[in-house]
Amino acid sequence: MAIVNFMNNSPLPMQVTPADWPGGYWWHWVFFTVILIVFVLVMVMGAIYIERRGLGRMQSRLGPNRVGPFGLLQPVADAVKVLLKENIVPNSADKVVHWLAPIIAFVPAMMIFAVVPFQNGALLADLNIGILYVIAISSVSTIGVFMAGWGSSNKYSLLGAMRNVAAVVSYEIPLVLAVIGVVLMAGSLSLNQIVLKQDIPFILLQPLGFLLFFAAGCAEINRSPFDLFEADQELVAGFHTEYSGMKFAMFYLVEYGEAIAMSAIITTLFLSGWRGPLLPPWLWFILKILIVFFLMVWTRTTFPRARIDQLMALAWKFLLPLALINLFITAIQVLVWPDALPWILIFINIAIMVILILLWSKFFKLGWGRIEV
């Protein structure tokens, strides 16, 4: 409790734990750690179910519907299957790296949730540099992926891992620049403070920032259409080609855990987090996470996979300039009209978003393709 309060030097008095909370700091720590682990595991199972059913229905299929009512137990069955499978380590693999990679990839996906508020003050650690922590931690996951690619001693794994590193390095920049816009609007790096400042969800004030963050986030966590690091057709599943059994399950967990984490961050930054009428805050939070995740499923099933040069071109020629312009415009708005009427700003920002996207699509040449106007 003392440490948490020490780190929280924000001007507003923060309610870290309820006043009558028994046991203080350690109780808080144990309680939220258990809650977070259970939350991530349950949400990952739910996410797998939603993704498979959603993908199925969008492709005019049914998706899993045999195990349990409506196929709800399919993730459980899959988990049992994958845990009972034999764990194969290739002969020429770097054994230690091969063993460590899934863990190093999984831990950051869990750690992101430490700073995500489920309710006012209901979070493991209300860091005053929350969003910076999230960005720093989420890119550690890439090291795990690269270790997996290297340790497998398989050319496809290595190729996938290299692509992953290249993409994460490129997409981190527009991602961070899109976050800075939100931080400027909120005036704080703490996620709880950012939520408290969102009387109007920032998706309305920062529509371009939301699009940039969504695209860059999808690329960062290997979601389709940017999933060419684990492209089944060209790289035989990329970095986790040589993984089986429990370790493969870990990578599967990472994939969906990161998707849920990214949805949680988007919810917190742009969709006013746990705030909402009628329902309890944590329910609003989970509901918004699921909505954002559904959006990811929707884009995944709709868009075809990008090529590696298209991926890089999108990051450097499209997202980066737009993110810089967005940051510039946001800074001017915050500096010059700090007390402007919100609906005017909303209107201006949406207009700017439409104009910029149209303009940049005209400049933007996708992989030396032909331009027709």
Add this chain to the structure above:
Amino acid sequence: MKFERYGIGLIKGMVVTIKHLLRHPTVNQFPEQRLNMSRRFRGNELIWSRERCTGCASCAKTCPQGAIEIVTATNLADNKYEVQKYQVDTGYCIQCGLCVEVCPYDALFMGYSYERAKYRRGELVQSGDELLESPQRPASGYFHPEIAEKLPKQTLLVEKIVEKRK
């Protein structure tokens, strides 16, 4: 100005997928739900009628695969010409229906059933009474319109989607 170049194409694609999400999926849950076959379906097994067969062996002659084996002999006691052996190797059959078309006495029919898989290849060779019509092996209306009239109308997967959409 083509707006597909400006990101409208992405939105159009997303509209298509969300429409698919909201309508009935184009699937048939096979063991529980079954679609009616075409009434002139050339199904798995040949149906043979012992009463009508005269043993002319037209079917055996016309079969491009040589799957039909027929042995006829004169029954001296009854003074009748009868079929001693009628054997079809269903494994060779290509469901062309030529034997049914060529039969002058309407003694052969295509099968209407489609779940007649066997565990052994030897079980595919059927002869004599195995080839007769039975509830498990109904006759198809192929080349026999009078049978086709009595069979249920074919159902299509498309109709299923359309009826759900109404």
